[in-house]
Amino acid sequence: MAVVLSLPIDPYALPGYRPRRITPPWDADEWEQLRGAFEDGMLLLQSSLEGRPVRRGDAERTLHAMQAAETLLGRYRP
Numbered sequence: 001m002a003v004v005l006s007l008p009i010d011p012y013a014l015p016g017y018r019p020r021r022i023t024p025p026w027d028a029d030e031w032e033q034l035r036g037a038f039e040d041g042m043l044l045l046q047s048s049l050e051g052r053p054v055r056r057g058d059a060e061r062t063l064h065a066m067q068a069a070e071t072l073l074g075r076y077r078p
Helices: 028-049 056-075
Strands: none
Touching: 028 056
């Protein structure tokens, strides 16, 4: 009969372990563009769900921002 002990393993205690730093492939300006497009899209969606009228200019601006963000993300798709 075998006895199995389960001990928590601390990866930092393992010899040679180096945590990977994950960095996004886009720069700060591109990140702001993505964040802005997401926020604009969420605000537009919230207005629509609450039954508030959405101005045409807001919808077009959000659409263009989201299309630009989609293009940006498409460049980094594996």
